[in-house]
Amino acid sequence: MEWKNFDQLESLRLFAETKPMDLKETLDSAAGATRVETCHVPMAAGLDYNYAAKAVDQKILLALVKLAEEAQLADKYRALYNGAMMNTGEQRLVLHQLTRGQLGDDVVVDGVNKRDFYRKEQERIADFANQVHRGQISNEKGEKFTSVVQIGIGGSDLGPRAMYLALEGWAKTNQSFQMDAHFISNVDPDDATAVLSGIDVAHAIFILVSKSGTTLETLTNQAFVMDALRKEGLEPARHMIAVTSETSPLAHSDDFLTAFYMDDFIGGRYSSTSGVGGAVLSLAFGPEIFDRFLQGAHAEDLLAKETDPMKNPDMLDALIGVYERNILGYPSTAVLPYSQALSRFPAHLQQLDMESNGKSVNRDGQPVDYPTGPVIFGEPGTNGQHSFYQLLHQGTDIIPLQFVGFKRSQRANDVTIEGSSSQQKLDANVAAQIVAFACGKEDENRNKNFKGGRPSSIIVGEELTPEALGALLAHFENKIMFQGFVWNLNSFDQEGVQLGKTLARKVLSGQTQGVLTAYSRLLGL
Ligand SMILES: O=P(O)(O)OC[C@H]1O[C@](O)(CO)[C@@H](O)[C@@H]1O
Numbered sequence: 241m242e243w244k245n246f247d248q249l250e251s252l253r254l255f256a257e258t259k260p261m262d263l264k265e266t267l268d269s270a271a272g273a274t275r276v277e278t279c280h281v282p283m284a285a286g287l288d289y290n291y292a293a294k295a296v297d298q299k300i301l302l303a304l305v306k307l308a309e310e311a312q313l314a315d316k317y318r319a320l321y322n323g324a325m326m327n328t329g330e331q332r333l334v335l336h337q338l339t340r341g342q343l344g345d346d347v348v349v350d351g352v353n354k355r356d357f358y359r360k361e362q363e364r365i366a367d368f369a370n371q372v373h374r375g376q377i378s379n380e381k382g383e384k385f386t387s388v389v390q391i392g393i394g395g396s397d398l399g400p401r402a403m404y405l406a407l408e409g410w411a412k413t414n415q416s417f418q419m420d421a422h423f424i425s426n427v428d429p430d431d432a433t434a435v436l437s438g439i440d441v442a443h444a445i446f447i448l449v450s451k452s453g454t455t456l457e458t459l460t461n462q463a464f465v466m467d468a469l470r471k472e473g474l475e476p477a478r479h480m481i482a483v484t485s486e487t488s489p490l491a492h493s494d495d496f497l498t499a500f501y502m503d504d505f506i507g508g509r510y511s512s513t514s515g516v517g518g519a520v521l522s523l524a525f526g527p528e529i530f531d532r533f534l535q536g537a538h539a540e541d542l543l544a545k546e547t548d549p550m551k552n553p554d555m556l557d558a559l560i561g562v563y564e565r566n567i568l569g570y571p572s573t574a575v576l577p578y579s580q581a582l583s584r585f586p587a588h589l590q591q592l593d594m595e596s597n598g599k600s601v602n603r604d605g606q607p608v609d610y611p612t613g614p615v616i617f618g619e620p621g622t623n624g625q626h627s628f629y630q631l632l633h634q635g636t637d638i639i640p641l642q643f644v645g646f647k648r649s650q651r652a653n654d655v656t657i658e659g660s661s662s663q664q665k666l667d668a669n670v671a672a673q674i675v676a677f678a679c680g681k682e683d684e685n686r687n688k689n690f691k692g693g694r695p696s697s698i699i700v701g702e703e704l705t706p707e708a709l710g711a712l713l714a715h716f717e718n719k720i721m722f723q724g725f726v727w728n729l730n731s732f733d734q735e736g737v738q739l740g741k742t743l744a745r746k747v748l749s750g751q752t753q754g755v756l757t758a759y760s761r762l763l764g765l
Pocket residue numbers: 393394395396449450451452453454455458508509595734737
């Protein structure tokens with residue numbers, strides 16, 4: 241396998257020979273409707289990736305296929321899931337796909353079959369969750385736990401929180417809901433206070449989630465919660481479990497009722513399908529629902545093995561993103577789910593993408609001289625339409641858009657007003673926005689003129705089920721991985737978060753000087 245920097249790829253010259261596609265002209269023509277019917281690739285769990293409104297024609301797609309071949313994307317994915325050392329910065333394997341299924345060879349580390357290890361932890365979590373639901377594991381008074389609170393930050397919060405919110409409505413409608421989940425992440429004392437004051441602490445079970453077991457915010461919030469439990473006359477160890485790595489300081493501690501394990505081969509932002517997401521989702525919805533979520537993710541991972549990018553939705557999405565970032569020079573991407581259940585999905589993708597590919601050195605630590613990961617932001621539609629879409633439609637930057645939409649709502653409750661249901665109004669807005677962005681509208685009044693030519697793709701599904709959510713999550717994880725391969729990055733470390741942490745520790749221990757002292761004073765420290 242060859243690891244070349246992006247700017248060394250010979251197939252890049254193909255783009256110099258192609259002229260950009262005129263998106264507005266193409267979609268406005270008779271070919272527009274045909275593109276919507278033909279420019280799509282099936283994903284897992286009934287989802288479909290449609291790229292009709294992307295500015296890519298046959299010539300550009302052909303060049304992207306050549307780029308994928310030269311960058312050996314399929315080979316690199318195969319190497320990753322077969323246990324190659326892909327996290328070069330930290331010298332670690334990258335095995336999050338193994339938490340949801342076997343994709344290739346057995347991966348054995350220090351005599352441990354990793355797939356067996358992840359599955360065993362999932363079974364332990366399932367067993368624990370079932371005992372909690374049956375009241376066999378209870379509070380000091382023998383009463384059932386009625387809510388679960390996850391304490392964690394970054395990947396130990398964003399993914400699990402986004403997944404919980406994504407399935408809460410579905411579970412309530414489908415008689416799968418077991419207990420409310422809440423999340424404490426920020427070290428701001430107002431976060432923990434607000435959550436604790438909104439729950440019945442005596443009937444709450446807390447999950448402390450930290451892979452490293454050293455994260456300042458999480459350990460502070462653990463102490464905050466333990467203090468609150470003691471003040472209620474409750475024994476913290478009867479109310480708290482941990483999800484951590486076996487080597488962390490939290491492992492094998494008496495502070496917890498029990499602990500579930502992951503390992504260093506699961507990156508925090510890739511950990512939703514490990515115990516990090518598994519404990520809270522199994523407690524909230526039951527282990528069977530978590531298992532269905534894993535099945536959806538695994539099915540998408542299998543699709544990502546396809547070597548032809550035109551049949552591989554994750555790879556194709558990645559390649560079109562690279563084209564927009566590096567050839568067309570677009571600096572950011574908006575993620576726009578038309579689904580209230582996906583309200584925190586853009587926040588999760590922000591970490592997933594920006595912590596993975598926000599790098600300016602390659603996988604060998606050498607500086608790179610080309611743009612890498614874009615800025616990611618987003619909000620659910622239609623709320624975003626009444627917020628930042630003005631800039632998306634008429635601003636000076638072109639920002640590629642990633643829509644997600646479903647034909648059916650989750651909660652089976654809707655009302656028809658003026659001839660259409662709310663779900664129909666929601667979906668009408670997605671269709672309208674895609675066309676408005678791509679085709680625009682001419683107006684003599686320049687203030688009302690829409691240039692169009694603003695590209696988007698859409699992932700469409702019937703309904704946001706556990707399987708569809710798993711497939712959606714895995715799609716983006718795989719897309720980001722493929723982009724990292726094209727840019728020759730290590731997408732699995734995050735050294736960029738360390739400096740701020742070190743300086744904050746200095747401030748707290750009074751070891752500041754110069755401008756750091758000045759800013760500390762400014763904040764009343
Ligand atoms: O699970 P941990 O070890 O507490 O880490 C939490 C988060 O902190 C980070 O390391 C960044 O600060 C993330 O990558 C990670 O998801």
